[in-house]
Amino acid sequence: xxxxxxxxxxxxxxxxxxxxxxxxxxxxxxxxxxxxxxxxxxxxxxxxxxxxxxxxxxxxxxxxxxxxxxxxxxxxxxxxxxxxxxxxxxxxxxxxxxxxxxxxxxxxxxxxxxxxxxxxxxxxxxxxxxxxxxxxxxxxxxxxxxxxxxxxxxxxxxxxxxxxxxxxxxxxxxxxxxxxxxxxxxxxxxxxxxxxxxxxxxxxxxxxxxx
Numbered sequence: 001x002x003x004x005x006x007x008x009x010x011x012x013x014x015x016x017x018x019x020x021x022x023x024x025x026x027x028x029x030x031x032x033x034x035x036x037x038x039x040x041x042x043x044x045x046x047x048x049x050x051x052x053x054x055x056x057x058x059x060x061x062x063x064x065x066x067x068x069x070x071x072x073x074x075x076x077x078x079x080x081x082x083x084x085x086x087x088x089x090x091x092x093x094x095x096x097x098x099x100x101x102x103x104x105x106x107x108x109x110x111x112x113x114x115x116x117x118x119x120x121x122x123x124x125x126x127x128x129x130x131x132x133x134x135x136x137x138x139x140x141x142x143x144x145x146x147x148x149x150x151x152x153x154x155x156x157x158x159x160x161x162x163x164x165x166x167x168x169x170x171x172x173x174x175x176x177x178x179x180x181x182x183x184x185x186x187x188x189x190x191x192x193x194x195x196x197x198x199x200x201x202x203x204x205x206x207x208x209x210x211x
Contacts (some may be wrong), residue, residue: 024097025070025099026097027065029093030092031092032082032090032093035073035075036074036078037074037082038105040106041079042110046147049145050084052142052145053081055138055139060091064078065078066078066093067097068098069099070098070099071102072102076098094192099151099204122146126150135169157189
């Protein structure tokens, strides 16, 4: 009985709230050219990322606020969105203000994107999600640019998936993407079976030469 009581107390202690602080202190709609780029920002945004983000913003709009540290005035998250908004002459953009020390700002700046990148992919779930979208060519290009492990049933897609009807070596397009590793290549590939048989023959010849 005493052991059960002790376990209940331990369980109760383990369930105490962590008391995470809410560092969000406000929100607003701000002219993007009034925001300050963080001098410690380490992210470089290539053209394909800019094109992908532009497609989403054009088709959907804003669904996530830019984060600004009220204490320093610097952007903590959303540099690319701010830059694109300025280039598109957007009058205002949605902003969340946080109150962080210089050290806390640096920690968030260093980890906010890498933490998201640690997530792994449920291939079946993302394929179902894409199927529900029923993407047109523009969205297919967008989904391929962000390296999602999905395939499309549209035979007019600019890059064919390696598991589409017809099998390896029988595609009509010159550009291909492996649905597993996402490797892209051009030119007609050797059928997988033929390549395996060729490798097996070479292995057998090497064995015969050694014996």
